[in-house]
Amino acid sequence: MIAPIVEQIHGELGDKVKILKMDIDENPSTPMSLGIMSIPTVIIFKDGKPAERTVGYRPNMKGDLMAKLEALISPAV
Numbered sequence: 001m002i003a004p005i006v007e008q009i010h011g012e013l014g015d016k017v018k019i020l021k022m023d024i025d026e027n028p029s030t031p032m033s034l035g036i037m038s039i040p041t042v043i044i045f046k047d048g049k050p051a052e053r054t055v056g057y058r059p060n061m062k063g064d065l066m067a068k069l070e071a072l073i074s075p076a077v
Contacts, residue, residue, distance in 0.1 A: 001040065042065065051072055
């Protein structure tokens with residue numbers, strides 16, 4: 001359900017973000033190490049560390065994710 005949203009965001013932000021998807025069935029230790037308890041879970045990393053986390057689907061998911069990403073991308077004023 002969220003794959004099209006994530007692809008739209010990548011299309012809009014381009015090289016400013018790097019999008020990765022993971023098959024948790026093929027990589028069972030990674031979700032455990034990141035504390036993922038349910039899917040879908042979107043984790044936004046900054047400088048290699050988790051900065052934001054969204055669990056589950058909601059109607060305004062694209063707007064929420066864009067706001068979080070733009071806040072992390074924008075230089076501090």
